[in-house]
Every structure is written in C-alpha cells, then in structure tokens.
Amino acid sequence: MFDTLSDRLQAALGGLRGKGRLDEETVSKAMREIRLALLEADVNVEVAREFTATVKERALGEDVSRSLSPAQQVVKIVHEELTRLLGAGDSRLVFGKPPTVILLAGLQGSGKTTAAAKLALHLRREGKRPALVACDLQRPAAVEQLEQLGRQIQVPVYALDRVDPVAAARAGVDAARREGYDVAILDTAGRLHVDEALMDELERVAAATKPLNVLLVLDAMTGQEAVNVALAFQERVAFDGVVLTKLDGDARGGAALSVKAVTGKPVKLASTGEKLDQLEVFHPDRMASRILGMGDVLTLIEKAEAAVEADEQAELERRLRAGEFTFDDFLASSKMLRRMGPLQGIVKMIPGLGRQLQGMDVDERQLARVEAIILSMTPQERRMPHIITMQRRRRIAAGSGTSLDEVNKLMAARKQMAKMMKQLGKGRLG
Amino acid sequence: MSVSWAELLGDEPTAADEPERVGVFARLRDSLAKSRRALAAELQAAAFDPGDAEAWERLEEALIRADVGVPATAELVRRIEARGGASSLEDALVEEVRGLFGEPPRLRLDGKPSVILVVGVNGTGKTTTIGKLALKLNQHGRSVLVGAADTFRAAAEEQLEEWARRAGADFVGSPRGADPAAVAFDAVEAGRARGKDVVIVDTAGRLHTQANLMAELAKIRRVIAGRCEGAPHETLLVIDATTGQNGLQQARLFADAVEVSGVVLTKLDGSARGGVAIAIAYELGLPVTLVGLGEGIDDLRPFDAGDFARALVAG
Ligand SMILES: Nc1nc2c(ncn2[C@@H]2O[C@H](COP(=O)(O)OP(=O)(O)O)[C@@H](O)[C@H]2O)c(=O)[nH]1
Numbered sequence: 001m002f003d004t005l006s007d008r009l010q011a012a013l014g015g016l017r018g019k020g021r022l023d024e025e026t027v028s029k030a031m032r033e034i035r036l037a038l039l040e041a042d043v044n045v046e047v048a049r050e051f052t053a054t055v056k057e058r059a060l061g062e063d064v065s066r067s068l069s070p071a072q073q074v075v076k077i078v079h080e081e082l083t084r085l086l087g088a089g090d091s092r093l094v095f096g097k098p099p100t101v102i103l104l105a106g107l108q109g110s111g112k113t114t115a116a117a118k119l120a121l122h123l124r125r126e127g128k129r130p131a132l133v134a135c136d137l138q139r140p141a142a143v144e145q146l147e148q149l150g151r152q153i154q155v156p157v158y159a160l161d162r163v164d165p166v167a168a169a170r171a172g173v174d175a176a177r178r179e180g181y182d183v184a185i186l187d188t189a190g191r192l193h194v195d196e197a198l199m200d201e202l203e204r205v206a207a208a209t210k211p212l213n214v215l216l217v218l219d220a221m222t223g224q225e226a227v228n229v230a231l232a233f234q235e236r237v238a239f240d241g242v243v244l245t246k247l248d249g250d251a252r253g254g255a256a257l258s259v260k261a262v263t264g265k266p267v268k269l270a271s272t273g274e275k276l277d278q279l280e281v282f283h284p285d286r287m288a289s290r291i292l293g294m295g296d297v298l299t300l301i302e303k304a305e306a307a308v309e310a311d312e313q314a315e316l317e318r319r320l321r322a323g324e325f326t327f328d329d330f331l332a333s334s335k336m337l338r339r340m341g342p343l344q345g346i347v348k349m350i351p352g353l354g355r356q357l358q359g360m361d362v363d364e365r366q367l368a369r370v371e372a373i374i375l376s377m378t379p380q381e382r383r384m385p386h387i388i389t390m391q392r393r394r395r396i397a398a399g400s401g402t403s404l405d406e407v408n409k410l411m412a413a414r415k416q417m418a419k420m421m422k423q424l425g426k427g428r429l430g
Numbered sequence: 431m432s433v434s435w436a437e438l439l440g441d442e443p444t445a446a447d448e449p450e451r452v453g454v455f456a457r458l459r460d461s462l463a464k465s466r467r468a469l470a471a472e473l474q475a476a477a478f479d480p481g482d483a484e485a486w487e488r489l490e491e492a493l494i495r496a497d498v499g500v501p502a503t504a505e506l507v508r509r510i511e512a513r514g515g516a517s518s519l520e521d522a523l524v525e526e527v528r529g530l531f532g533e534p535p536r537l538r539l540d541g542k543p544s545v546i547l548v549v550g551v552n553g554t555g556k557t558t559t560i561g562k563l564a565l566k567l568n569q570h571g572r573s574v575l576v577g578a579a580d581t582f583r584a585a586a587e588e589q590l591e592e593w594a595r596r597a598g599a600d601f602v603g604s605p606r607g608a609d610p611a612a613v614a615f616d617a618v619e620a621g622r623a624r625g626k627d628v629v630i631v632d633t634a635g636r637l638h639t640q641a642n643l644m645a646e647l648a649k650i651r652r653v654i655a656g657r658c659e660g661a662p663h664e665t666l667l668v669i670d671a672t673t674g675q676n677g678l679q680q681a682r683l684f685a686d687a688v689e690v691s692g693v694v695l696t697k698l699d700g701s702a703r704g705g706v707a708i709a710i711a712y713e714l715g716l717p718v719t720l721v722g723l724g725e726g727i728d729d730l731r732p733f734d735a736g737d738f739a740r741a742l743v744a745g
C-alpha cells in the first residue's frame with residue numbers, strides 16, 4: 001500500500017519529467033489510480049466514474065510542464081478540478097427580513113444539535129441576535145441538550161411545543177420575531193431519508209417557517225449512501241448548502257464531493273470539534289487535498305499564523321531563516337502548538353506525517369514533560385544546545401523529574417525539528 | 431434462519447423467539463431502490479457465466495456501493511471466483527460472507543454481574559442501543575443496570591435515564607463533567623450490590639483520533655476490569671451503517687484502546703448496507719454481534735451474516 005495518491009501515481013506512471021504530452025496510456029493508468037483513491041475516500045461510485053471521465057478529457061494531450069513529472073502533472077490537474085467542483089456555488093448564508101430562519105436537517109447522529117449551537121455562537125459573534133428553536137421532539141432529551149447548549153452560549157432556546165414539531169417550529173419563530181431576535185435557528189430531529197412520515201414532517205416544518213437557509217448536516221464519515229441521502233433531502237426541502245461535520249477526525253470526506261456533484265449545493269460550513277467555537281468556513285482546496293489524501297499544508301500554515309502573535313512570529317521566522325532553532329524556540333513553539341488546538345489535528349495535516357505518527361501519542365501531557373525538561377536547562381543551555389554534555393543531561397533529567405532517556409530523546413527531537421523548520425522556513429513559509 | 435436472542439445469549443430456545451426468526455430484514459428490502467433490482471435478479475440467477483467479465487464488474491460495483499471497500503471487495507471477488515460457477519452469485523456471496531464472519535455471534539455474559547462496555551464515535555447510536563439491549567436482556571430473564579459514563583455531552587444523562595425507564599432497568603447517573611471512570615466504577619459497584627445480572631456502561635462519543643479521550647476510555651476499561659473479575663465481559667463498538675471506509679479506522683483504533691469484542695451495526699433501517707462491517711471482519715477479525723434497525727426500543731436484533739450478505743446486494 002502506498003501512503004499517498006502522489007506516491008501511487010508516481011509508481012504507476014514513473015517519475016520521468018517533461019515527457020512531452022500526457023498520452024492516452026498514461027492518462028488511463030492515472031485515472032484508474034485516481035478512481036481507486038476516490039473510492040477509498042468514500043466518493044460515490046458513479047460520481048467517481050464521472051469525475052475521472054471529465055478529468056481524463058482535460059488531461060489528454062495536455063503539455064507536461066518541464067518542472068513536473070507526469071504523475072505530478074496529473075495530481076495537479078485532478079486537484080484543480082476537484083477544487084473547482086467543490087468550490088462552485090455561493091457559500092454565504094442569506095439574511096432577510098428578521099427573523100431570518102435557518103433550518104438544519106439531516107440523518108440521525110450527524111451532529112445537528114451541536115451544529116445549531118455552534119452556528120448561533122458564530123452569528124452572535126458576528127453581531128447578530130440569534131435564537132434557537134427546539135424541534136427535535138423525537139430523541140429522548142434532545143430538547144434538554146439544546147437548552148443546555150443555549151445556556152452555555154447565552155442564546156435563548158424556544159421549546160414551545162413538546163408534541164408537534166411543526167407547531168414548535170412555528171411558535172419558536174413567532175416568539176423570536178416578537179422578542180426582537182433577527183435569526184431563528186431550527187434544530188430538527190434526525191431522520192432517515194427513506195422514512196416517508198418523517199420526511200413529510202420536515203417538509204411541513206419548512207412550509208410553516210419559510211427558511212431562507214436550509215442546511216443539510218452531513219457527517220464527514222458518510223459512505224456511499226451520501227448520494228441517496230442528499231437527493232432525498234433535496235427533493236423534500238431543497239436545501240441550500242451543507243454543513244460538513246466531524247472533520248476533526250481522519251475521514252477523507254469523499255461524501256462532500258458526492259453530495260456536491262449530485263445536488264450542486266456547496267458546503268457552507270465545516271464543523272471541526274466538539275467545542276462550540278469549532279465551526280469554520282469551508283475551504284474547497286483543502287478538502288480536495290484531503291479527499292485525495294495529500295495532506296493539508298495550507299490549513300496548517302493558516303492555523304499556525306492565526307495562533308501565533310505577530311511579533312513572536314516575526315522573531316521565530318527570522319530565526320528559522322537564519323537556520324537557528326534553539327530550545328527557547330522549541331519552548332515558544334510548543335506553547336504556540338498548544339494554542340493551535342489538539343496536536344493530533346495539526347500533525348495529521350502535514351503530508352506524510354499523519355500516517356507515520358499514527359498510534360503515537362502526541363498528547364498534551366507529553367508536551368508538559370517536554371516543557372519541564374527545557375525549563376530545567378540554564379538560559380545558556382537553551383540558547384546553545386551543543387554545550388549540553390552528558391553530565392548536564394543527567395542534571396537536567398534530575399531537575400525536571402524525568403529520565404536521561406527522555407532528555408536524550410528531546411535533544412534528538414530538537415535537531416530534527418531544526419532541520420524541518422529550516423526546510424519549512426525556506427520552502428513554504430518563506 | 432436468523433440468529434435468535436436465545437442463541438445470542440446462549441439460552442435454551444423459547445417460543446417467544448419464534449416471531450423474530452422470520453423476515454428480519456424484510457423492512458430493509460422494502461426500502462430498496464429500483465436501480466438495484468436488475469442487479470439482484472442477475473445475482474440470484476441459478477448460474478452465472480464465470481467468463482462474463484461484466485458480471486464480475488457489476489458484483490464488484492455492488493459491493494463497493496455497499497461500502498465494503500476496495501480491498502475487502504477484491505478479496506471477496508477473488509474467493510468467489512475460486513469457487514467456479516456452480517451456484518448462483520448470491521449463494522456464493524452469502525457463503526463467503528458467512529465464512530468471513532465465522533461462528534454466529536454470542537454475548538458472553540457469564541459474570542455476576544456481567545459488564546458490557548459500549549463505545550464508539552459521536553452519534554452512532556450507543557445510548558439508544560443500550561436502551562434496546564437492556565429491554566431484550568430483561569425480557570430474557572436478566573436484571574440490568576445501566577450506568578451513564580457519558581459525562582460530557584449535554585443531556586446525555588437524561589437521555590440514558592429515559593431509556594432505562596423504558597427498558598425497566600436500574601440507572602446510575604452522574605453529574606455532568608464527573609470523571610467517567612468513577613461513574614463506571616459506581617455502576618459496577620451498584621450492580622454487584624443489587625445483585626444485577628448485567629451492568630451496561632454508556633460512554634461519551636469520541637473520535638478515535640483524539641488520543642487523550644481514547645486514553646480516558648482505556649482508563650474506564652481498566653477501572654472496570656479492576657473492580658470485577660473478567661470484566662468487561664463484552665466491549666461493544668457501535669458503528670453507524672451509513673459510515674464509509676472510516677469505519678475501519680474507527681474499529682482499528684478502538685480495538686487498540688479497549689479490546690473491542692464485537693461490533694453493533696446501527697441504522698440498518700436506512701438504505702445503507704453497512705458493508706464496512708465486512709472490511710472490519712476481514713482486516714481485523716472483529717465479529718458483528720447486534721444490528722440496530724430503528725429508533726424504537728424493539729429495533730435491535732442479533733446479527734445474522736446470511737441475512738446481512740443477502741441485503742448487501744439485494745435489489
Ligand atoms: N434510524 C435509526 N436511528 C438510530 C438507530 N440507533 C440510534 N439511532 C438514532 O441516532 C441518533 C443518535 O443516537 P444516540 O444513541 O444518541 O447516539 P450516541 O451519541 O452514540 O449515544 C439518535 O437520534 C437515535 O435515535 C437505528 O438503528 N436506526
């Protein structure tokens with residue numbers, strides 16, 4: 001098994017550079033690999049077939065640029081096409097005469113309730129006055145869940161009817177209007193797209209509240225059925241876009257492509273964690289990389305940039321460019337890493353590293369030990385790691401309550417990091 | 431032909447089991463899309479021509495469409511090819527899938543109390559499954575206590591408490607934010623003190639990629655094991671049948687963390703076939719024990735590999 005699609009294509013097509021034009025044989029071979037990669041990423045069979053057919057047409061006869069191998073050239077074309085397809089359509093929400101109604105719908109367990117609360121928080125932070133309306137009267141304690149979340153983010157929750165979801169929706173929107181809220185977010189019960197009665201009920205909720213935005217909440221882990229699910233929901237409530245959830249996991253998320261391809265509706269928001277502020281705008285180019293299994297360098301860099309204060313960053317960058325990477329930098333970057341959120345997420349986004357580190361524990365406690373070791377060094381030692389002799393290492397281990405082995409490992413890791421940072425500093429960050 | 435509850439629990443068969451033996455997947459078949467009918471007819475045809483490349487391709491595609499995944503599909507097709515064309519494709523498929531899953535499932539509940547730990551990613555149906563399972567155990571003469579060790583999700587406790595009420599099971603709760611391992615401990619203690627036959631521990635949904643939460647789960651398991659000989663007797667991983675190939679990764683990492691003993695495949699009442707369970711059985715050797723067929727308290731069945739295989743490619 002090859003790690004990435006790029007590797008796989010490289011193996012199938014060979015690494016020759018500038019081979020003139022992409023010929024039929026090369027492209028066909030490449031498309032077989034692309035199709036397999038898409039299937040492994042849970043892209044629907046038909047969608048994968050159609051997509052590869054389109055890409056094949058474009059790729060045939062294209063000049064191979066002199067700096068790329070045919071494999072790289074194909075990846076570039078596939079990535080561009082995927083990004084274009086995923087990105088088409090307007091990803092903004094629509095606002096009208098208050099209250100703007102936003103209806104969330106989807107299968108059971110897709111993450112609607114959490115998404116509703118996240119969206120409310122997100123809109124409140126943008127200066128809107130959102131209210132939540134509880135219309136999931138099906139699942140035990142669903143209303144309580146929404147009420148608790150509403151309290152956490154200080155957004156009112158209307159649960160005005162405990163029997164009829166249509167009545168609950170209508171009353172909730174009316175109450176939001178009366179009390180001066182400008183957005184009403186409707187959390188509905190999870191339902192199977194093949195459940196006639198419940199799909200009918202959803203249609204009636206929509207008819208009663210006239211939502212300006214209907215959002216399909218879709219679990220990023222969804223398999224081949226995503227297509228049927230999306231088509232059924234589209235037929236009943238003509239959703240305007242998708243909220244893609246559980247993207248903090250390691251699912252490749254091909255379902256997003258399937259849904260886009262068959263309904264034409266864009267992903268509008270991405271949910272990336274259980275914390276209520278973990279809702280992001282959707283980046284088609286990153287999703288394309290993810291589906292193809294090519295890592296996500298851009299997200300990594302952007303997250304890093306957002307988390308690092310500007311001056312710290314400038315200083316770190318200067319040092320990186322200079323090829324320095326002391327333990328002071330190590331300490332600073334470890335703190336920045338913490339600010340960026342769960343380490344696993346970050347690590348996964350570095351191409352090639354995700355697989356390698358799988359199962360390895362890069363948890364926060366580990367970071368704390370690392371910091372303890374560094375804090376047990378003298379300022380001079382931190383600045384000039386090469387002066388740390390065996391004797392000093394023993395002292396540091398004792399001082400930090402760790403073992404010599406751990407100190408040694410950290411010494412080695414710093415060297416490794418210095419090398420990596422230098423590359424990043426020169427290449428992509430610079 | 432289906433597996434009965436009595437068989438699953440290792441009991442003598444009773445008359446009460448009979449109705450469940452017929453048409454377990456009947457509802458599934460009702461909801462099947464038209465586009466698949468032609469394929470079904472072809473698969474059921476008395477014999478097929480092993481030389482017909484297109485027939486093989488269609489079989490492959492049907493399996494991929496059912497979320498079986500590329501490697502497990504290739505393996506199944508290879509095995510069916512190796513048999514030659516003596517039987518119908520469907521019969522061959524059913525036999526191979528049966529072979530893959532091995533012996534019919536059993537719940538090993540020989541402890542006093544027996545402890546069942548229920549784990550999985552967010553929203554797969556853990557709490558609902560516990561409610562359904564508690565009722566079934568109750569109906570088969572086991573007294574049950576459920577413990578709410580999901581101390582993270584809002585209103586998770588209230589949800590399980592409601593299911594416990596419906597199932598007639600004892601309930602041990604917890605304040606939100608409490609240490610889940612401590613709650614699991616309390617539940618096992620209470621089960622023992624009250625002389626319960628089975629203690630089922632619910633846990634918070636967590637993504638298998640969250641190392642700290644997986645460590646927390648391992649701790650819950652350790653605490654249970656330390657409290658009760660042989661426990662947990664079953665560790666059930668709940669997987670949503672709508673899940674694609676990520677299900678395999680879920681199974682891999684949950685198995686690493688807590689020694690999963692069986693899979694519960696939920697939401698098979700939709701149109702998803704849950705084929706990833708085949709990939710899981712093929713790559714990890716994990717059996718499926720139970721299937722969820724709806725949101726009602728009666729919508730839980732012992733897994734039957736033959737039924738499952740037929741529904742996999744059925745019209
Ligand atoms: N249709 C269907 N829905 C199910 C099934 N099992 C659970 N659910 C629903 O899936 C959603 C999540 O279930 P829950 O038990 O809360 O999941 P948990 O987060 O894993 O505990 C709820 O809306 C359940 O009613 C099933 O077999 N079929």
Ligand SMILES: [Mg+2]
Pocket residue numbers: 556557558580586632633634635
């Ligand atoms: Mg739960």
